[in-house]
Amino acid sequence: MHPNKKLDKLPPKREKVETLEILRQLSKSSNALGELKGIAKTIPNQAMLINAVVLQEAKDSSEIENIITTQDELYKALATNGKRPTQVKEVINYRKAIFIGFDLIKKQGFLRLKDIETIQKTILENNAGIRKMPGTVLKNDKTGEVVYTPPQEKDEILELLSNFLEHFNITQNDLSPLINLAILHYQFESIHPFYDGNGRTGRILNILYLSINELLDIPILYLSSYINENKSEYYRLLNIVNKTDQWDEYILYILKAIEVTSNRTIEKINKIKELLNETIEIAKEKEPKIYRKELIELLFEQPYSKIDFVVKKLNVERKAASRYLKRIEQIGILKSQKIGRETVYVNTKLIEILKKH
Numbered sequence: 001m002h003p004n005k006k007l008d009k010l011p012p013k014r015e016k017v018e019t020l021e022i023l024r025q026l027s028k029s030s031n032a033l034g035e036l037k038g039i040a041k042t043i044p045n046q047a048m049l050i051n052a053v054v055l056q057e058a059k060d061s062s063e064i065e066n067i068i069t070t071q072d073e074l075y076k077a078l079a080t081n082g083k084r085p086t087q088v089k090e091v092i093n094y095r096k097a098i099f100i101g102f103d104l105i106k107k108q109g110f111l112r113l114k115d116i117e118t119i120q121k122t123i124l125e126n127n128a129g130i131r132k133m134p135g136t137v138l139k140n141d142k143t144g145e146v147v148y149t150p151p152q153e154k155d156e157i158l159e160l161l162s163n164f165l166e167h168f169n170i171t172q173n174d175l176s177p178l179i180n181l182a183i184l185h186y187q188f189e190s191i192h193p194f195y196d197g198n199g200r201t202g203r204i205l206n207i208l209y210l211s212i213n214e215l216l217d218i219p220i221l222y223l224s225s226y227i228n229e230n231k232s233e234y235y236r237l238l239n240i241v242n243k244t245d246q247w248d249e250y251i252l253y254i255l256k257a258i259e260v261t262s263n264r265t266i267e268k269i270n271k272i273k274e275l276l277n278e279t280i281e282i283a284k285e286k287e288p289k290i291y292r293k294e295l296i297e298l299l300f301e302q303p304y305s306k307i308d309f310v311v312k313k314l315n316v317e318r319k320a321a322s323r324y325l326k327r328i329e330q331i332g333i334l335k336s337q338k339i340g341r342e343t344v345y346v347n348t349k350l351i352e353i354l355k356k357h
């Protein structure tokens with residue numbers, strides 16, 4: 001037996017989700033996120049940042065599901081056309097799903113049920129859709145014990161989802177959006193509308209919720225590294241809310257995750273900016289003839305670059321593109337690597353920064 005309550009519709013009682021301790025943590029989390037939003041604007045070329053951070057998030061979020069890949073594998077896969085192992089494919093799908101969701105928010109300013117289905121479908125590449133068959137339960141990975149039974153009937157799932165979307169799209173209370181984010185994330189996971197991919201879809205919804213509420217201009221908050229490092233706590237706290245109406249520890253956890261990961265991303269952005277400036281200086285000084293700002297930016301947008309990318313970005317002949325990359329390698333900014341028949345040029349210092357947290 002695993003007596004969880006029947007899942008209630010939103011919203012929970014205010015006093016359960018807004019304690020003094022939560023308000024204290026909230027101000028730290030809001031400040032960190034605000035700083036992140038500001039700093040992100042100072043990166044000259046937003047594509048540089050988005051590509052890198054989103055890929056990292058895709059990697060970490062998928063790792064929660066035990067889909068383990070390395071940065072190198074991922075970048076190699078993105079730079080070449082070879083066959084991709086399933087694990088790599090799922091991470092790359094995840095990244096694509098973030099971009100699809102983000103574009104939808106930019107375009108419409110809200111999400112519909114079918115958009116959430118699109119996100120989930122993009123990650124898993126299947127058409128299973130919302131659960132129709134009963135039988136899905138959440139088990140403890142290690143013991144196999146059933147820890148939570150989500151709603152089983154399709155009608156109930158749809159009703160809960162529509163209640164979820166009402167709250168996701170328009171704030172229905174005057175709680176902080178970060179507290180609402182935590183509540184919404186719990187609710188989505190507990191509805192557990194899909195057979196699989198609920199965790200990953202839900203973590204994408206978190207990022208999208210921040211953009212709806214204009215707390216970030218680009219999808220760069222990076223919660224999954226924290227969840228990954230504190231995974232059993234994540235499961236434990238979700239489960240407490242399943243069984244009781246004690247929300248506070250769970251909400252504190254999500255707020256803390258926002259603070260910690262905002263700060264990490266701020267640090268990372270600062271390092272990327274520093275490296276970008278340094279790289280520009282070196283290129284200007286040592287290869288003034290071929291130095292072009294767009295070329296250097298490309299090496300940050302695509303840490304694994306190749307001739308094709310340069311041709312496209314700079315609108316030059318293949319021969320020129322190849323010469324540029326070779327020269328840049330000679331002055332120590334890139335390192336070439338053969339993958340199959342292709343040569344890629346790796347911005348190794350950038351990869352080092354991206355790898356850390």
Ligand SMILES: Nc1ncnc2c1ncn2[C@@H]1O[C@H](COP(=O)(O)OP(=O)(O)OP(=O)(O)O)[C@@H](O)[C@H]1O
Pocket residue numbers: 061062063064065066138147148189190194195196197198199200201202235238239242
């Ligand atoms: N007790 C619980 N109550 C509600 N949701 C839970 C509970 N335990 C785990 N979850 C959620 O279920 C997710 C796992 O569901 P599912 O396997 O469908 O998603 P996934 O994306 O494939 O996996 P993962 O989240 O492990 O990457 C977890 O990430 C978590 O968000």
Ligand SMILES: [Mg+2]
Pocket residue numbers: 065196197198
């Ligand atoms: Mg799964």
